Amino acid sequence: MSALAVAGTWLWLGMVLAISFLEAPLKFRAPGVDLRTGLAIGRLVFRALNTAEAVLAVVVVVGLVAARPGGGVLAAAAAAIGLLVLQLVAVRPRLARRTATVLAGHDGPRSTAHLWYVALEVLKAAALVVLGVALLA
Template identity: 35%
Template structure:
């Protein structure tokens, strides 16, 4: 009797993708706004915490991203193929966040911490949109790395 089971094309990449998604969910979609609900957390204190946490998250994202890239290169896959677009989009967005968005948000937070008045901005909206797009793309890419084996003999 043949069994249908799932196999994973790149286990290291799959692990990194879903760990990355976990970090995004826990930090970007939960911690970021919940810290301001805690008793005694002022806006400057919350922004200071946020700056530290998002700096650390950015580093973790780069570790996950580089591990995925190494996994793609190691197995000889051309990661610039269109089928990998759901990985390339988060890569481009991560570069954008690292070089532009996070420094802009950091500078803005520092002004508020220093007691300066800042004009309204859409930077946080951009950040949330980017995090949402990264999460969706990473999920699609992670799922795409699973394949259906027709039988146990197909994977041995």
């Protein structure tokens, strides 16, 4: 299998695990980090993560085109990429609006967008594990 697709997949998974499941929740536990500061940091970090994810998705696709893998590999790659697109198109704009409201000093209704983002992130991480294992098989 393509070393490019393998490397891109595992790097992508590592970044998602490190940022989404480690950095994001921990930043709110740091002394002196209030909600507004945490959201401002999170907005920057997740913009960078999502950009890196998009680049890595392209790397994976290029590697898969070169390798011409079977259907299982293609399905896992499509799932991971589709979940990323869903996060970026359907969930991130809602999160951005809520973050902008809080950063402007206004209170508003709580959003369920964060829960949707986390659920999609768990599914995307699972798809990346399946893809990475399938690429190594």
